[in-house]
Amino acid sequence: MVVAVLPPLVLGVLFLAAWQTWIIVSDVQPYVIPRPTDILASFIDDFDLVWRASLVTGMNALVGLVLGSVFGFVVAVLTNRFRFVSEVVNPLAITIAAIPAVVIVGVLNNMYALDSQIPRRIMVTISVFFVVFVQVAKGLRQNDATQMELMRSYAATPFDTLKKVRLPNTMPFFFTGVRTAAPLALIIALVSEYFGGTQNGLGSKISGTLNSSNKALGFAYVLGGALVGLLFFAGSNLLEYLVVPWRRRARSK
Amino acid sequence: METPMTSPSQPAVVVTGLNKIFNHGQPNQVDALVDIDLEVQPGEFISLIGPSGCGKSTLLRLVADLLEPTSGAVTINGKSAHQARVDQDYGMAFQQSGLFEWRSVERNIELPLELKGWDKAKRRERAKEMLELVKLPEFAQHMPWQLSGGMQQRVAIARALASHPKLLLMDEPFGALDEMTREHMQAELLRICAAAGTTVIFVTHSIPEAVYLADRVVVMSPRPGRITEIVNVGLGRGRTELTREAGEFFARVTEVREALRGIEMADAARGIEDR
Numbered sequence: 046m047v048v049a050v051l052p053p054l055v056l057g058v059l060f061l062a063a064w065q066t067w068i069i070v071s072d073v074q075p076y077v078i079p080r081p082t083d084i085l086a087s088f089i090d091d092f093d094l095v096w097r098a099s100l101v102t103g104m105n106a107l108v109g110l111v112l113g114s115v116f117g118f119v120v121a122v123l124t125n126r127f128r129f130v131s132e133v134v135n136p137l138a139i140t141i142a143a144i145p146a147v148v149i150v151g152v153l154n155n156m157y158a159l160d161s162q163i164p165r166r167i168m169v170t171i172s173v174f175f176v177v178f179v180q181v182a183k184g185l186r187q188n189d190a191t192q193m194e195l196m197r198s199y200a201a202t203p204f205d206t207l208k209k210v211r212l213p214n215t216m217p218f219f220f221t222g223v224r225t226a227a228p229l230a231l232i233i234a235l236v237s238e239y240f241g242g243t244q245n246g247l248g249s250k251i252s253g254t255l256n257s258s259n260k261a262l263g264f265a266y267v268l269g270g271a272l273v274g275l276l277f278f279a280g281s282n283l284l285e286y287l288v289v290p291w292r293r294r295a296r297s298k
Numbered sequence: 299m300e301t302p303m304t305s306p307s308q309p310a311v312v313v314t315g316l317n318k319i320f321n322h323g324q325p326n327q328v329d330a331l332v333d334i335d336l337e338v339q340p341g342e343f344i345s346l347i348g349p350s351g352c353g354k355s356t357l358l359r360l361v362a363d364l365l366e367p368t369s370g371a372v373t374i375n376g377k378s379a380h381q382a383r384v385d386q387d388y389g390m391a392f393q394q395s396g397l398f399e400w401r402s403v404e405r406n407i408e409l410p411l412e413l414k415g416w417d418k419a420k421r422r423e424r425a426k427e428m429l430e431l432v433k434l435p436e437f438a439q440h441m442p443w444q445l446s447g448g449m450q451q452r453v454a455i456a457r458a459l460a461s462h463p464k465l466l467l468m469d470e471p472f473g474a475l476d477e478m479t480r481e482h483m484q485a486e487l488l489r490i491c492a493a494a495g496t497t498v499i500f501v502t503h504s505i506p507e508a509v510y511l512a513d514r515v516v517v518m519s520p521r522p523g524r525i526t527e528i529v530n531v532g533l534g535r536g537r538t539e540l541t542r543e544a545g546e547f548f549a550r551v552t553e554v555r556e557a558l559r560g561i562e563m564a565d566a567a568r569g570i571e572d573r
């Protein structure tokens with residue numbers, strides 16, 4: 046554990062030190078690029094601001110991540126189980142995936158009140174949905190031949206086979222989807238703030254303050270975003286670790 | 299366990315005029331099995347041996363109703379193969395243990411019982427009994443990945459035997475094991491099946507294994523798959539490690555080998571382990 050964490054940690058510290066040294070030596074103005082120490086000071090001083098903005102964006106990303114994961118999972122299972130569902134969902138999925146995300150946020154913003162976070166959450170949900178849907182659909186198609194023959198020899202019903210074998214088999218794929226979708230959810234939540242609506246999230250604050258002279262605060266917001274991202278990463282990994290323990294072993298082998 | 303109304307002399311498995319053609323009428327048509335007739339008596343141990351691709355697994359799957367025959371019929375204790383599968387009248391084990399990674403050892407063994415609708419207490423009880431049978435009582439709570447390959451295979455066999463089936467179908471279950479474990483497992487299997495009076499059809503690539511285990515060795519040939527010879531082993535019950543060194547054992551091994559060599563002459567045999 047320590048061995049795994051140490052190299053990136055050392056690298057990060059070295060990078061920050063180089064940054065700091067470079068700015069001091071080359072005498073760059075703080076309104077162009079701030080020093081790491083200034084960013085940290087600003088992060089601590091204005092923690093309240095960073096915290097509130099992080100909460101807004103983090104919440105949008107989290108709600109979208111959860112909803113998108115649930116929908117992605119359920120719809121993938123239904124498409125796998127019932128042919129008519131796949132006949133409806135597949136063309137629809139391709140169509141929606143082909144629309145540029147920007148257009149969707151623009152349209153949604155017009156449909157909801159100006160101060161609503163719902164369009165952003167819908168946007169995140171849609172993006173997450175596809176990632177998780179694709180993974181779960183893949184997992185449901187990959188079954189161990191011996192296990193399937195055994196279930197047939199037990200005269201198990203399709204529902205029993207789904208519940209007792211195919212769903213557990215799919216869980217690692219589901220979590221691969223969630224882990225992949227977690228950073229994506231945050232990025233979409235950040236970017237979707239650029240297309241109107243209330244300007245109280247991290248995305249709006251970053252674009253606002255980075256254009257002002259208080260660059261240190263802008264970078265403090267970026268730091269807030271990075272921490273939220275780290276939280277999402279750790280959270281989705283922890284969840285996988287807890288729910289599919291048999292994968293731990295498989296991967297550590 | 300209730301048993302169907304049968305006369306004591308009724309065969310455990312009857313295979314009559316069985317044919318299996320894959321991809322019928324297509325360029326890649328395979329005549330996997332042609333005119334197979336076989337009768338297995340209750341409590342009898344049958345080894346199936348033959349070159350790779352001669353249809354051993356296909357025959358076993360037809361008996362298990364995992365495949366539909368092109369023509370012909372399989373009867374298990376007087377029932378159709380389909381009815382026997384629905385009633386879970388047989389247990390099955392493969393070369394891959396096919397254990398469910400997310401279930402503990404005991405819950406793996408309980409799965410077929412669960413699907414039969416047994417209540418939890420009864421399942422636990424039976425799983426415990428089966429684990430004692432395969433000499434793994436202290437591993438009930440372990441997960442499959444915590445077991446060696448040989449132990450996993452023993453769990454798979456315990457699972458196949460869990461509902462006390464009258465018939466056991468095995469497709470190279472010891473194929474992936476080392477020689478020592480393999481011989482140990484062979485002796486265990488004989489002990490378990492003799493005690494329970496289980497009828498066994500056992501597919502193998504190993505001539506000594508086929509002879510050591512079986513009452514009769516069924517020798518098959520490929521393209522098209524058919525039964526060419528049935529060797530009566532006649533080593534009696536209560537076989538031990540000494541059986542492997544008996545002259546009669548070697549005589550039967552030679553007999554099976556010659557039956558297989560006959561096939562080899564006619565057709566290039568592949569994949570027979572001669573040890």
Ligand SMILES: Nc1ncnc2c1ncn2[C@@H]1O[C@H](COP(=O)(O)OP(=O)(O)OP(=O)(O)O)[C@@H](O)[C@H]1O
Pocket residue numbers: 320321328330348349350351352353354355356357523569
């Ligand atoms: N599902 C299938 N579709 C098409 N052909 C098949 C199928 N299953 C088996 N066959 C063919 O039937 C023949 C018999 O196969 P089978 O698996 O029964 O052989 P086997 O005796 O078990 O061989 P091995 O000793 O290698 O396991 C082979 O030629 C194989 O290619």
Ligand SMILES: [Mg+2]
Pocket residue numbers: 354355356469
């Ligand atoms: Mg085979």
